Amino acid sequence: MAKQSLPLARVYGLLEPGPVVLLTTSGPERPNIMTMSWHTMMEFEPPLVGCVISNSNYSFELLRSSGQCVINIPTVDIAEQVVACGNCSGAALDKFATFGLTPKPAGRVSAPLIEECFANLECRLADADMVDRYCFFVLEVIQAWHDPAVQNPRTMHHFGNGNFMVGGETITLQSKMK
Amino acid sequence: MAKQSLPLARVYGLLEPGPVVLLTTSGPERPNIMTMSWHTMMEFEPPLVGCVISNSNYSFELLRSSGQCVINIPTVDIAEQVVACGNCSGAALDKFATFGLTPKPAGRVSAPLIEECFANLECRLADADMVDRYCFFVLEVIQAWHDPAVQNPRTMHHFGNGNFMVGGETITLQSKMK
Numbered sequence: 493m494a495k496q497s498l499p500l501a502r503v504y505g506l507l508e509p510g511p512v513v514l515l516t517t518s519g520p521e522r523p524n525i526m527t528m529s530w531h532t533m534m535e536f537e538p539p540l541v542g543c544v545i546s547n548s549n550y551s552f553e554l555l556r557s558s559g560q561c562v563i564n565i566p567t568v569d570i571a572e573q574v575v576a577c578g579n580c581s582g583a584a585l586d587k588f589a590t591f592g593l594t595p596k597p598a599g600r601v602s603a604p605l606i607e608e609c610f611a612n613l614e615c616r617l618a619d620a621d622m623v624d625r626y627c628f629f630v631l632e633v634i635q636a637w638h639d640p641a642v643q644n645p646r647t648m649h650h651f652g653n654g655n656f657m658v659g660g661e662t663i664t665l666q667s668k669m670k
Numbered sequence: 671m672a673k674q675s676l677p678l679a680r681v682y683g684l685l686e687p688g689p690v691v692l693l694t695t696s697g698p699e700r701p702n703i704m705t706m707s708w709h710t711m712m713e714f715e716p717p718l719v720g721c722v723i724s725n726s727n728y729s730f731e732l733l734r735s736s737g738q739c740v741i742n743i744p745t746v747d748i749a750e751q752v753v754a755c756g757n758c759s760g761a762a763l764d765k766f767a768t769f770g771l772t773p774k775p776a777g778r779v780s781a782p783l784i785e786e787c788f789a790n791l792e793c794r795l796a797d798a799d800m801v802d803r804y805c806f807f808v809l810e811v812i813q814a815w816h817d818p819a820v821q822n823p824r825t826m827h828h829f830g831n832g833n834f835m836v837g838g839e840t841i842t843l844q845s846k847m848k
Contacts, residue, residue: 651687
């Protein structure tokens with residue numbers, strides 16, 4: 493994919509619809525990938541993203557110690573890999589190699605971008621005050637990439653038990669809000 | 671709609687896909703409705719939901735002072751009303767009357783349910799510690815209702831500037847995760 497830098501003020505449009513995302517982290521042994529649905533925008537610009545990462549996940553400590561991650565947004569084209577990444581732990585497994593995903597160096601963080609995702613958001617950990625109570629991390633997006641050819645991405649939206657809604661048609665109504 | 675009580679452990683399946691929701695609050699003058707996309711699940715059971723409500727919104731103070739609200743989930747069938755609710759303030763307007771939505775008494779909170787929504791989640795404000803810093807409220811869902819006839823709801827998912835993705839097809843993959 494030929495990706496371009498995306499203005500940070502437009503990041504909310506990628507995460508606000510609630511897609512399943514793949515969170516990548518770097519670590520002393522290898523980078524990891526975690527499938528995640530519990531995230532929300534918290535501020536437009538600079539973009540803040542809140543997300544819950546269970547402390548039973550391998551990515552929890554990698555994010556906390558490195559203070560960096562990438563939020564990668566997949567489409568249904570790689571649904572099998574997305575689910576596979578969510579069904580195993582990176583503690584004893586290289587998920588990139590195992591599931592045939594391609595790590596690419598990020599511009600500003602040590603965690604890798606996933607090439608097969610149409611958008612990649614490089615993040616730094618901005619606020620860890622709610623980690624102990626809720627495993628809730630506040631991330632700041634410091635660099636965003638997207639494939640401008642992907643206009644109506646067929647994102648995946650989990651509604652439990654392995655069932656996913658796939659993004660359908662687009663409608664436009666006269667919203668006055670951002 | 672003939673709604674039934676939904677087990678609290680199944681609430682996450684309604685919010686995890688990231689739909690646009692309508693948050694209702696009660697107040698000294700009249701109940702209000704706010705259109706909201708910035709929310710995330712934070713715990714399965716009891717279900718915790720985190721959401722951002724700007725302090726410029728009329729609902730901000732209503733939620734903070736009453737400590738209660740309802741998260742109502744609409745489908746595209748009432749898209750015009752959903753957008754209209756997001757484009758005006760309840761400070762000087764009765765949105766139920768203006769937009770033809772039907773308030774129904776909730777079971778456990780003072781805020782009304784919106785009858786036209788296929789699911790309604792009665793919430794109490796569980797944690798306001800992050801309100802000052804991020805306008806971030808942690809809600810606990812204490813009673814949930816849904817129309818069991820709605821199996822693949824055509825929910826709305828905002829991606830900015832009045833553009834919405836509408837929930838499309840459903841796929842099932844062998845997820846081992848909840």
